[in-house]
Amino acid sequence: MRSNLDSPEALKAFKMWTGLFTNFKIQKQADFYNRFRSGEMPIGVADYSTYLLLSTAAPELTGWWGMKPMPGIEQPDGKINRATGGLGQTGIIFESSKHQDKAWEFLKWWTGADAQERFSSELEALIGVEARWNTANIEALERLPWQKADIDAILEQWDWFKEREIVLGGYYTTRHVANIWNEIVLNGKNTREAVEEGVKEINKELRKKREEFGITDTLDNSMDKGEGK
């Protein structure tokens, strides 16, 4: 298994991303929350914690702003590709566990709409909006008393949710994407060179971790050149 970040598409994406900073001189770092409040940056791409921050710590803006699906690039068929990743959390049951059935029942209950809805509303009732629970259960999400427009935006974005494959040693990808950005934007390195060096490191870690857990590559050659899902 190896990283597909050195494919022509990925390279193009890197060029575009870093080009925003090197060619178009976008602000490399900005405190979005404060700039948004002052009105300097009326629009931005931010994560859920910024949403919470703005809804709790910026009461003067209440009702003046909203959440929208991610911006994206128009595809040949006219659709806008809004694909973005999201944090993945999961529950697991060990093969060696003595209580597999019970664990399964528990997981079904905990991830079910009723429990998630109850947990979410009780949490919010106890601590307040800043503890708003962003459940991944769509059914529960639709029942929650959030603003309708926000939920609609989340649900629209939901169709574009596309997380990359979770693999052994996957933490190295995030790490080196940041490093590649740093090399290109701050140190002025050639894009291809920086990307290839980063990919080399990522591959090394992937190989190491797979060897550590005794996973052979022959089984999943189909995933070998995965599309970065």
Place this chain on the structure above:
Amino acid sequence: MISNEAAVVILKKKQATSLRSGKMSRLWSDIKRNRVSYLFLAPFLLLFSFFTIMPIVISVFLSFTYYNILQPAKFIGLSNYRLLFVDDDIFLQAVGITLKFAFITGPVGYVMAFLLAWLISQIPIKYRFFYTLCFYTPSITSAVAMSVVWVYIFAGDRKGLLNYHATKLGIIDEPYLFLQNINSIVPVIIIVSLWMSMGVGFLAFLAGLQNVPKDLYEAGSIDGVKYRWQELWYITIPSVKPQLLFGAVLQVVVSLTVFDVSVQLVGLPSPLYAGHTILVHLYDYAFIRFEMGYASAIAIVLFCMMMGLNRLIFNILGRD
């Protein structure tokens, strides 16, 4: 005298037993006789062995194994150490960064702590408390609270304190990313650590300086001391030597184990590993990759480095 006689008696009684067991039984009878002293020692000894000696021993053991927390540890010999020194470029980089850091913050922080303590001890006792508090507070604030201040000062935002004023003065024309740029990461960590370095060592200096007998200075002035510097060099420093040793040992430990400051300021892992100290590397392996055996090996190397440096300091400052 009595103890010797008792030992002789015991030795005579058990002539058949070997010399070794004779020594052991003598030790045992010594212990029995001094049991009250051992009782007094016990609380510290127990805590020290459980929370310091045992972790070290376990860590040494784990460093020879492959251990990922879930599965039982598997003995793999020196493999971890071989990987560490031969194959791990980032570890070597981390050692370099840590040493660079330690060789600057160590001595500078140490000298600064001493000089400031000396200066403070010159002012009237009424105001001394206030100054002490001012210098000591940074070292007890948590790294999180510290980062709130310093991240704002070094923010890469156009409106970060340093960037804003530098732009206004025309020194730079676009914001400099202090916490992202590999050239500025180590200096920033050093500056913040120096700011935080007036810790326990500083307090020890202060206490030591206040306990230097006044008559020494009087004797000095009779013997022809003219300047404050002479007083400092010939009387004060020799009198506070124990505190100097204590401070130096602490300083070594503090400057080799820099972690919080780096993580809070530049993140974990830092951009291009520019702020990657040994302890950050250890954390990376222990709690991101869960290779506890390897992390233990790193800990052992760090432990040996500290022991070595402390021996060096004892050799320089400890002899009388």
